[in-house]
Amino acid sequence: MRHRVAGKKLNRSPSHRKALFRNLVTALLQHEAVRTTDAKAKELKRWGDRLITLGKQGTLHARRRAAAVVMSRTVVKKLFDELGPRYQARQGGYTRVVKLGVRAGDAAPVSIVELVDRAGSEPEQGKKKPQRRRDTGGKAGTKAGGKAEGSGRKRAAAG
Numbered sequence: 445m446r447h448r449v450a451g452k453k454l455n456r457s458p459s460h461r462k463a464l465f466r467n468l469v470t471a472l473l474q475h476e477a478v479r480t481t482d483a484k485a486k487e488l489k490r491w492g493d494r495l496i497t498l499g500k501q502g503t504l505h506a507r508r509r510a511a512a513v514v515m516s517r518t519v520v521k522k523l524f525d526e527l528g529p530r531y532q533a534r535q536g537g538y539t540r541v542v543k544l545g546v547r548a549g550d551a552a553p554v555s556i557v558e559l560v561d562r563a564g565s566e567p568e569q570g571k572k573k574p575q576r577r578r579d580t581g582g583k584a585g586t587k588a589g590g591k592a593e594g595s596g597r598k599r600a601a602a603g
Contacts, residue, residue: 452487465491470515472539473523477558485541485555492557496538499528530561 454461464484469491472478480488495513498506502524511520531538537560544554 452483454483454487466513466515469495469513470519472557473514473527474516474519476562477556479544479554479556482543482553482555485557488557489539489541492539493536495523496527496531499523500532502528527559
């Protein structure tokens with residue numbers, strides 16, 4: 445049983461795993477979306493949500509804790525100046541994982557991890573999708589035989 449064991453090992457050494465997620469979370473915060481495998485995406489969601497929570501706190505201690513994980517000073521600045529205030533009203537769930545399918549080379553399941561409420565994504569609240577209307581024009585001109593006039597093969601002119 446795996447009681448109180450958090451995180452996935454992903455068949456990597458602890459140092460490799462830590463470096464992998466530090467790079468992935470830095471890319472996620474910088475670009476606001478990252479494409480990776482499903483297993484890495486699920487774990488990356490945990491790391492990203494925790495760092496955005498630090499960004500919301502805005503204290504010097506939180507900034508130093510975030511700087512210990514994030515690989516770039518400019519990304520730490522973005523985390524505290526842009527992302528923290530953006531998610532101030534939200535109580536959690538700052539990232540979403542969208543499954544894309546399988547990768548062409550090795551058939552690994554691939555997902556995209558993105559920040560909710562980012563500039564390129566559609567708004568979650570508000571308008572619903574408009575319903576598609578079906579074309580009903582074909583039914584009006586049907587004969588008793590079931591075919592519409594003018595459809596099908598050309599008929600030879602009887603002369």
